[in-house]
Amino acid sequence: MTNTEKDNLLLILGFDSLEATASLKYNRNKNTLTTEVVIPDYDVEAGIRLAVIESDARGKKMRGITIDVTNRNIPQLALVGHTRLHMMNDAMLQLQMVIPILKTEASVTATIKKDKDVLMDLVTAINLPKTSYQQKASLKFDDDKFEVELKSDMNIEIHKLIPSIVDHHMQLQQLIDHILDQTVAKTDMKLRHIVTKGIEAGDIWLDKLTARIPYLVNLRSKRSISDLNLPALPEKLFVLSDSLFRYQFNKDKMAISIPLPHGGKTSEELNIPTTVSIPLIDLPKIGLNIPAKTVHLPSFTIPPFLDLTVPLLGLVEASTKINSNFYSWEGSISGGNNTVDVPNYIVQYKAMAQSPFNLLSYKLEGTGMMSGKANDNLKYLLNSSFSHSLIDTSFSVFNTLTVTNTLNARANYKIEASSPIGLQASLYYSAKSTSTIDSSKVSGDGTVDGLLKICSFYTNTSYTHSYNVRPLEGKGRGDSNLHFNLPFMEVHNMIQGVYANSELNIVSKTNVQKDVFNHVADLKYKDAQLTLKCNAVASAMGKSLNNKVELGVSSQMAILRIESQADGDSNRAFSLITGSLDSNGLEVNSEGSLTLDTGCGLHKASVLVSRNGLTTSGTNIIQCSPVTVENTFSGAIDTNGASLSSGVKTMAMECRGELNIEVKITAAEASLNGVFKGHAYDATTRNNIDIILNRRALAFTSNTMGTFKQMNTENSHTLTLTLWTLALQSKTKNFICEDMHYKQDTRLEPIKMDLSGNMKGAYGEEHNIKHTYELSIDNMAGKMKYNMSGNLTDAQYYSHHGTAFQAHC
Numbered sequence: 001m002t003n004t005e006k007d008n009l010l011l012i013l014g015f016d017s018l019e020a021t022a023s024l025k026y027n028r029n030k031n032t033l034t035t036e037v038v039i040p041d042y043d044v045e046a047g048i049r050l051a052v053i054e055s056d057a058r059g060k061k062m063r064g065i066t067i068d069v070t071n072r073n074i075p076q077l078a079l080v081g082h083t084r085l086h087m088m089n090d091a092m093l094q095l096q097m098v099i100p101i102l103k104t105e106a107s108v109t110a111t112i113k114k115d116k117d118v119l120m121d122l123v124t125a126i127n128l129p130k131t132s133y134q135q136k137a138s139l140k141f142d143d144d145k146f147e148v149e150l151k152s153d154m155n156i157e158i159h160k161l162i163p164s165i166v167d168h169h170m171q172l173q174q175l176i177d178h179i180l181d182q183t184v185a186k187t188d189m190k191l192r193h194i195v196t197k198g199i200e201a202g203d204i205w206l207d208k209l210t211a212r213i214p215y216l217v218n219l220r221s222k223r224s225i226s227d228l229n230l231p232a233l234p235e236k237l238f239v240l241s242d243s244l245f246r247y248q249f250n251k252d253k254m255a256i257s258i259p260l261p262h263g264g265k266t267s268e269e270l271n272i273p274t275t276v277s278i279p280l281i282d283l284p285k286i287g288l289n290i291p292a293k294t295v296h297l298p299s300f301t302i303p304p305f306l307d308l309t310v311p312l313l314g315l316v317e318a319s320t321k322i323n324s325n326f327y328s329w330e331g332s333i334s335g336g337n338n339t340v341d342v343p344n345y346i347v348q349y350k351a352m353a354q355s356p357f358n359l360l361s362y363k364l365e366g367t368g369m370m371s372g373k374a375n376d377n378l379k380y381l382l383n384s385s386f387s388h389s390l391i392d393t394s395f396s397v398f399n400t401l402t403v404t405n406t407l408n409a410r411a412n413y414k415i416e417a418s419s420p421i422g423l424q425a426s427l428y429y430s431a432k433s434t435s436t437i438d439s440s441k442v443s444g445d446g447t448v449d450g451l452l453k454i455c456s457f458y459t460n461t462s463y464t465h466s467y468n469v470r471p472l473e474g475k476g477r478g479d480s481n482l483h484f485n486l487p488f489m490e491v492h493n494m495i496q497g498v499y500a501n502s503e504l505n506i507v508s509k510t511n512v513q514k515d516v517f518n519h520v521a522d523l524k525y526k527d528a529q530l531t532l533k534c535n536a537v538a539s540a541m542g543k544s545l546n547n548k549v550e551l552g553v554s555s556q557m558a559i560l561r562i563e564s565q566a567d568g569d570s571n572r573a574f575s576l577i578t579g580s581l582d583s584n585g586l587e588v589n590s591e592g593s594l595t596l597d598t599g600c601g602l603h604k605a606s607v608l609v610s611r612n613g614l615t616t617s618g619t620n621i622i623q624c625s626p627v628t629v630e631n632t633f634s635g636a637i638d639t640n641g642a643s644l645s646s647g648v649k650t651m652a653m654e655c656r657g658e659l660n661i662e663v664k665i666t667a668a669e670a671s672l673n674g675v676f677k678g679h680a681y682d683a684t685t686r687n688n689i690d691i692i693l694n695r696r697a698l699a700f701t702s703n704t705m706g707t708f709k710q711m712n713t714e715n716s717h718t719l720t721l722t723l724w725t726l727a728l729q730s731k732t733k734n735f736i737c738e739d740m741h742y743k744q745d746t747r748l749e750p751i752k753m754d755l756s757g758n759m760k761g762a763y764g765e766e767h768n769i770k771h772t773y774e775l776s777i778d779n780m781a782g783k784m785k786y787n788m789s790g791n792l793t794d795a796q797y798y799s800h801h802g803t804a805f806q807a808h809c
Helices: 165-180 191-212 214-220
Strands: 006-015 018-027 032-039 044-057 060-071 074-086 090-099 104-114 118-128 131-141 145-157 236-248 253-259 275-278 281-283 288-290 293-296 305-311 315-324 328-337 344-354 362-372 377-388 392-403 406-418 423-436 442-454 457-470 475-486 489-500 503-512 517-526 529-540 543-553 558-567 572-582 585-595 600-610 613-624 627-638 641-652 655-666 669-680 683-694 698-708 711-721 726-737 740-749 752-763 767-778 781-792 795-806
Antiparallel strands (some): 006 018, 131 145, 328 344, 362 377, 457 475, 475 489, 489 503, 558 572, 600 613, 627 641, 726 740, 752 767
């Protein structure tokens, strides 16, 4: 069915008792198309409406399209689109979607305008239940700059979105209150009372600590007493952000010439032919016939350079801001070419954060700049700072270079740090330098000042230096001063250096705690000879220590001398070490002495290393009344072998002892000889030991003798060991008095042994006893006998026994 304004189409489908109706309507005046589908048995009644809209507002035509989806005449979904284009310099495109059942709406709008500059905006909006979000992106472009800005805004009604969050907050507070209201076992106090009193005690302790350390006042004012309650929930949660990027073009340009390969050469120089011949091509079967011909190539020349024009660096700026209920942050950075009259390049940055929790808040900012020309006046600048509730720091650098008839350079550095807890630190450095264009004269100086303060502890230092150098004349001079102060110590050091007439002199002087310690060092170098002298003196509480070091080095030899001396009230120590190194070898000598209230000591030794080998010798003496100990030693290593001897003597009143050891090692034999002698009052002892090892055998000999008044004892042992034989002989003789003595002789060889001895004892003329015994074993056979006789009071005793035995296999 049709009329002049509307066109209708109705379609009815039926099957058994099932019926479906579909209708299509078109309105020509309103440019709308409506469709509807109805299925009664399935309770379906849906419709779609499509409309095309045209409007003319302020001379600008706008076209749009709308799509609506309904169910039972209830809107379910709506899609709307609008567009506008005017004179190719004003355009707009908008898309919108609405879902009523979900209370959701979203739209995207893009606009662009072009006049002298180009401006484009893109806006996005989303609305959800109790939540909204909007974002806007803008782009601006003209002859001077390029700019992009992005903004966003999000809001959430937290109480309406989550109605039960208030109940959860109250339940958590009730749980905390329930725990705090619990009674502590075996007391009548509640946990809340203990926690509250603990907080109060902490406040009292902090008050007392603040009185001792005033630096805590700043922190003391920032603390708060908690009421043990949870913080209130905000009604809305929001997040706002704003970002910007801008680039400002530089209208100045710079020409760059790029060298080309084979630049300046002609085609003839590159051997490029001037003509190209094309041969005859005749293919009758396909009807192709190309006659022969010659093509002339023009000559050319490759330019030496390729000239390009490049715009200079402009200014760049970028920033971001974020703001919410709990945290706010913003940061920016900018930099680039800021030239007006002279070249100027700058960089700036900044970051700042704010939060209810003070430890998360800070501020950071800085600036860097370089301006001027390298051949005129050049400046460098850098500043940076950081601020926080616990610490504040800053750093700065400023350098200049001025070029006139001379080169003048200055440098300044500064670092500072401070804290409310009592920390304060700083470091300053400044220097300047002057040089002629040809570097024939260079001079400069510098200063360093430092400070460190932590509560009551502090230290500061200062350092200055200067120099004057004339390289063409071969002259130079420099000096430095260092002061270092501590609450318990003060240090001062001065260094001076001079170079003239091919001679270098450096002197260093150090003073600690007002002459408690002094050190002087002198270094000289001339004619390929190096000399170093050091002298250190320390004195405190009536005692002094002196140390001298001398070192000389040349192409022929090197010498070293170290002398140390310590003096006290009645004590003294001295040490001297000398050494030399030349073509003959290395020689080192050492001397030392020690004097105390209770005794003294002496030391002397030497070592010589030459082409013939190594030799060493020394003497050590210790005297501690009434005891005196003396030790001497010597040794040598050469082509014949090695030898070492050592002797120790000890004396004390009527006691005396001596020990001598001698060791020799050659290619054929090694031997050890030791002798010990001792005497104490009525007792005397002597012990000799000889050990010899050669290719034939190992021999060990030991003789021991001891006496005490009329008593004496003697022992001798001899052992000879080869690969196949063994021989041992031992003799023992003991004499106690005329009437009592003992003697034994033992010989031992493989499958052979002899043992004999006798013993006699008597008491007066009437009592005596005598005993002898013998034992012999030879080749699995042996004999044994003994005799014993004696007189005891009026009785006489005599016994004799002998036996022989033989073993059979």
